[in-house]
Amino acid sequence: MKSLASLALVILSLTAFGQSNQLMFVAESTGHGIPEHLSQLVQNHSGEFVKQFPRGKGSTEFVYVVRFPEANIDAAFQDLSNSSPSLLVEYDHVLKADTTKYIPNDVRFAEQWYLENDAGFNGEMDADIDMPEAWKIERGNDNVTLVIIDSGVEFDHPEFNGRRYVNPNETLNGIDDDQNGKIDDLYGWDFVDNDNDPNDENGHGTAVAGVAAANGDDLRGWAGVDWNCRIMSVRVLSSSGSGNYSDLAEALYYVADLGVDVVNMSLGGGANSTIVEDAAEYAALADVLLIAASGNSGERGVNLPARLPTIMAVGSVNWFNDRCDPYSSGFGGSTYGDEVEIMAPGDNIPILDYQNFMNYSDVSGGTSLASPLVAGVACLLRAKHPNLGSGAIRSILHQTAIDQIGQSAEDVQGRDDYYGYGILNANEALKYEPIIITSDDDDLFQIAIDFDNRDVLYEIEEDAQKIEIFDVSGRRIFVATNVRAGTHRVNISSAGVYSIRATINYARHNRQAVIY
Incomplete structure (x- = not known):
């Protein structure tokens, strides 16, 4: 985990962004002001002298800076350039401080307080996961597969254009090509209806998938965390939002055998299950990173499957970095317990509508929406470190979580039952450079x-x-x-x-x- 006080300040660098309404040109000096043989040309375009400076000590060549009305600058550039083949003319480009942030052009990104919080929309300044800083480092790779085990995903939504997982060992031919017991499972599997169409009939899965992986920089709606991973839908929840442990267990075996990278499970139940636990262990041993919502009771007692040792249990915080208890809607709160590993924002989160693709007005809360934030960052880590296993990714998320910025009575130093290792920070996770010692092959x-x-x-x-x-x-x-x-x-x-x-x-x- 990482203390907020230990975060290093980032030195700003300068980067060129477009052009200003000024031109620079180099000419022999004839005293102060624009050289006489060029002054009429500058006046023709309503130019205004700004400054001049020598090209080094003792040089007779000077750089002249002239400001023009925006409508005239291109014509002035052409006329100055054509006035003499030896005259060097350039646009005086604009410099801006590079804050090491990548801000996407999604039209409602400013409302996504949990990714970048300037306190203008909700809560406390910087009570977020530093996503724009992380996007400067990594935005995802289509070699990484994220599985949403939920109520299905509506892939006709434009926020998922080009993102649907395709099973490379299966074709739509009525034959079980990959011999996994699922005929034509090209896009995942529906364990509720036992068919190859894991579409969303409830909306919960589409909302979860959007938080983790909606397209970014696409001039519409919201941005997900990972913009390039492949998304697989595995349906275990019915249209009413409920399902059975047996479908969850079978789904875990299924995705493990497909060799996926990250699984998000924004679902849970109260009873224990050795069968589900065994299935989760099978997936973990197949190097699948399993992430699940801790629950919304607001009390002690993390849900299954999140409480299993092979699964990362995720709790939720609000826009003040406080554990949600209750949520802004007045219900429940983030469940706590010694199985909680990490926290992420999970209240007043914008969600996609699985039926009305133009609706970007819905918000919701719960650990169901905190969990996919962690899953999305895990996918980015997989993309950046393709040779790291799921255990290493899990460890990086632990070590880079921000500790002791929540409620002082709960978020104590070190791992605790309320905040786990701390609050997810995408930038710190992506900046982290793990050191792995390779294994030898010997009998000693x-x-x-x-x-x-x-x-x-x-x-x-x-x-x-x-x-x-x-x-x-x-x-x-x-x-x-x-x-x-x-x-x-x-x-x-x-x-x-x-x-x-x-x-x-x-x-x-x-x-x-x-x-x-």
Whole structure:
């Protein structure tokens, strides 16, 4: 996690943005003011002398700056350029401070306070996830697949143009080409109706997908977080917004076998389920990053599947960085508990209408809308770091979350039950450069994971001079010296990717472990 006080200030750089109504030209100096042989031409276009300066100490050549009415500047440029083949004439282009932000042209972006909050629309200045800064670094890649397990997604909505996932191993021919038990599952699967048309019949899934991945910079409506990932719809909720654990479990096995990258589940139930837990573990072991909404009771008790150890549980904050309790509509609040890993904005969030594509007036609240913000940033991280596994992405989100900017009684230092590791910050996550130690292939040093206790078990065939464990940032979190041959156990308190190094006979042997 990262403290707000530790965030570095960004030095502004200068970038050219278009042209001004001034021209620059180089000529021999004849004293102060525009050289006589050019002054009439400048007057013809209503030009006004601004300044002159030498091209270095002692030079007789000067740069002259002249301001023209906007309607005359292009003609003045042509006439000056044609007056002499040796005359250097340029537009005096405008410089602006580059604030390291990318502001999209989506017409209602200013209303998306949770991406960029200037306090003009809602809440507290900078109570957001710093999305424009993150977009300067990464806007997504179509090699990354985001799965929305929900009520379906309405892909006819223009905000999803060109974004629908297509199964590369399937064709519409009435045959199960990829032999996964689903005939013609070209675009995902509908587990409610057991067919290949996972369209939205409720609206919830379309709203969730839009928060995570609506097209950006498209001169319409809202911007999602990731503008380029592929979106797969997997329907497990009916038109009434309810579904069964069995469909969720089957969906998790299904997407894991398709080799997707990130799964968002803005849904939940109260009862435990070993079958769902096993399915989630299967997907996690297939390197799928699983993200789910914690729930909206406002009380302790994170929903299933979010409370499972293989899944990132996401809570919601408002435009003051306070945990939603209640939401602005007056209902519920963000559920809390020791399974909560991260918070994201989740109140008064603009959502897409799955029936009226011109409607950009709807807003809603809930952890259902906080979760896809995290999923969208996870997709951006996958795009930036294609060789990192899901455990590493999860660890980066933990380590770059902003801690202690929420309610002081709840958002205490370190991980807590109310805010987890802190509030999502897309810019910090995308700036983060993880250090991963590659694994060797030898028999002197082997590891295993005890997931129930979050223990790393390592076995060394010979005495080791040193055993070290590093987190994804390269920080050493454990060291033991003069370790005897045999099997040993080390507890890892936090989920993430860890590198374990054994120094045996003064040679280094490396392994990696993913802790859920």
